[in-house]
Each structure stands twice: as C-alpha cells, then as structure tokens.
Amino acid sequence: MASLVQTLAVAEYLSFSHAAKALGVSQSCVSARVKALEEELGILLFERNTRGVRLTEAGRLFVERAAAGIDQLDHAVKTAGMAASGERGRLRIGVHGLIAGSFLNNLLADYRKEYPYIVVEMVEATARDSIAQLRMNRIDVAFVVGVFDLPDCHSKSIWTEPLVVAISACHQLADQSGVTWADLASEQFLVRHGGTGPQVHDHIVLRLAGRWLQPAIQRFEVERGTLLSMVAQGFGITLLGAASGLFPTPGIVLLPITDEPEPVVFSAVWSPHNRSAALRNLFSLAAEIGRSTRSA
Structure with missing residues (x-):
C-alpha cells in the first residue's frame, strides 16, 4: 500500500522530490518503493530523465485505475467505520403501531434526525408475531406491551403510559x-x-x-x-x-x-446475539429521552 501511495504522489507531482516532500519521507525512499513496484509489476511506470519524470502510457492507465481503487477502498473503510459506530446501515423494528406524539414516535423521529444514514424499516405486528420474527432474524428489535422474561431474548422496559x-x-x-x-x-x-x-x-x-x-x-x-x-x-x-x-x-x-x-409497560425485546451498534444507539437515545422527560 505504501508503494502505491508513493507512486500516485509521484504521478501527481511528476517529481520524486516534490512527492517525497509532500509525503514527509526521503526522496530515496520514494524512488526505491516506486522502482520496487515497477519490478513487481514488470511494467515501467515512469520515464526518468534529467528534466524530470513523466508517466508512460502503461503508467498513466495504471495510475488512473489505482487512484479509482484507492478512492473505493477509502470509501469502503469509511463506510465500514460508520457501520461499526452505528452511523450507517439499517435497523429493522417491530411495533404494534405508532401514535403521533407518543414516546416511541418521538424516539424514532429523533433517532432518524441523529442518524440520517441508518435506514429504519418498520413492521407492524402483535407481540407474539414480532418476537417470532425476532427469532428468525427478520427484525432487530420489537417494541411490545408488557414485561417479558424469555430464555432466548433480552428485554427491558423502555417507557410507561397510564x-x-x-x-x-x-x-x-x-x-x-x-x-x-x-x-x-x-x-x-x-x-x-x-x-x-x-x-x-x-x-x-x-x-x-x-x-x-x-x-x-x-x-x-x-x-x-x-x-x-x-x-x-x-x-x-x-x-x-x-x-x-x-x-x-x-x-x-x-x-x-x-x-x-400500575401504568402500562412498553418493553424492547431483542436477540442476545445482536451486536448492532445502531440498536445500541437507539437504546442510548431512548434512555436520554426518558431522563429528560422525567426531569421536565
């Protein structure tokens, strides 16, 4: 990867010295890595002379493709990082229904504002059907009425209503x-x-x-x-x-x-095997809204 990055820098500046300065390494290091890449590929990427450096036709084509590949790799790394932090991806939610202004409605509205790159998918079903879909990995979390103690699922109270x-x-x-x-x-x-x-x-x-x-x-x-x-x-x-x-x-x-x-308890039920950061972020936001509601 270092050889490729330094080769792209030389292609950009058409100068080993300028590329080395931009990368913060020695010119000899850049020259050695580019030469090693050329030998590995069996292709001459640059023509070197006393007036400077220029790309060969093979070098031009290689650099174009390599630059596109670097951009795609960079995008893939960023996307993977966002997914790992719960900023990108999807979240599949089972609900019994939504009422404007309710806790769940407000939670989902705030969540979509906070995490605009998470695709939220909604499925309306009874508690029994939602839990069945949860067990089949068709949804990530079910919001259901009542308190549940299931041997194969995690659950916790999220909010209550009279x-x-x-x-x-x-x-x-x-x-x-x-x-x-x-x-x-x-x-x-x-x-x-x-x-x-x-x-x-x-x-x-x-x-x-x-x-x-x-x-x-x-x-x-x-x-x-x-x-x-x-x-x-x-x-x-x-x-x-x-x-x-x-x-x-x-x-x-x-x-x-x-x-x-007692008031009606609304619980979240999810699989203990679900490691979704998007789901963790939803629970964190629910707890934050719950605290602000109680202190208001």
Whole structure:
C-alpha cells in the first residue's frame, strides 16, 4: 500500500522530490518503493530523465485505475467505520403501531434526525408475531406491551403510559372524571386480534377475574381506527394507553381508570446475539429521552 501511495504522489507531482516532500519521507525512499513496484509489476511506470519524470502510457492507465481503487477502498473503510459506530446501515423494528406524539414516535423521529444514514424499516405486528420474527432474524428489535422474561431474548422496559378506557361520547360514564374497574365490569369490551389486542384481552380478564361475572369481550379482525370508530358508535368500550389522547378520535372520550394499580409497560425485546451498534444507539437515545422527560 505504501508503494502505491508513493507512486500516485509521484504521478501527481511528476517529481520524486516534490512527492517525497509532500509525503514527509526521503526522496530515496520514494524512488526505491516506486522502482520496487515497477519490478513487481514488470511494467515501467515512469520515464526518468534529467528534466524530470513523466508517466508512460502503461503508467498513466495504471495510475488512473489505482487512484479509482484507492478512492473505493477509502470509501469502503469509511463506510465500514460508520457501520461499526452505528452511523450507517439499517435497523429493522417491530411495533404494534405508532401514535403521533407518543414516546416511541418521538424516539424514532429523533433517532432518524441523529442518524440520517441508518435506514429504519418498520413492521407492524402483535407481540407474539414480532418476537417470532425476532427469532428468525427478520427484525432487530420489537417494541411490545408488557414485561417479558424469555430464555432466548433480552428485554427491558423502555417507557410507561397510564391505562385509559375509551368510551363513546354518548356513554353514561362519559361525563365522569374517571372510572373504576367495578364501573366497567358489565360493559361490552372490544379488542383487536392484531396489534395490542391479545394483551388487552388478557389484561381485562386479569382485572375482572373472580370479582364479577365473566367479562364480555368481542374480538375483531380490524385496524385500530376501525375499532375506535366502533367504540364511537356505541358498540362497546376498549382499553388504550394514555398516548392515544394525543391523537383524538371524534366521538370518543378517554377516561383514567382510577384503581388501575400500575401504568402500562412498553418493553424492547431483542436477540442476545445482536451486536448492532445502531440498536445500541437507539437504546442510548431512548434512555436520554426518558431522563429528560422525567426531569421536565
């Protein structure tokens, strides 16, 4: 590599002495390395005479190709370095959905500003499907509702949100400042098969088990927007994270559940074999946003 760099310098300056000065080495060193390269190639790259140096035709072609190769190698080294530091590459993320203004939405927006050369790919799925894709190495991280303890995956809590109930604006409870689980025991709950539907279903069963009759829960193969439209029309009620209030739905009122003991936990799940610097940077940014949010 040193011989090649010094040969390119001689070709640029058409002078061994000027090339040596530019490189900060002796002229004899440059001359010896260029000569050694010519002997190794079996090609005369330069014509030397008392008036200076000029490239042979073979030398001109060699230098053009070699310079292009050096540029490509330099680009490859820089690209690899950026990938190693998490500044270039891709990050594949599994989510249950995004709400404008939510913690995850803000995290991803800030991440894309901070790391513009990372291609962020998004996959929307249930927690179960996201973890399955994680195990098949189709995504790098899954953001899911709940706390997970999986033998083959790492997980940690990233943020929390209070739990709220979504009811029609015409519902008899709509004017209250809050409700209890007892208030909701006889209601018709609507949940999705996809997204956070499975976790919502299990949470309702857990909270109402043993104290009231079997909760009435209907499951639908619909998108979140359709489910909320059904709530607005009075088909039933559903549960949401408080961030849903940042993106209001006409005809729906969100009420806090006053006896809900804990906020909803949102966790990141990823493979212990994933050494992605891009993923580490995402977690670092999440922790930074979390600290600033708590101190605000």
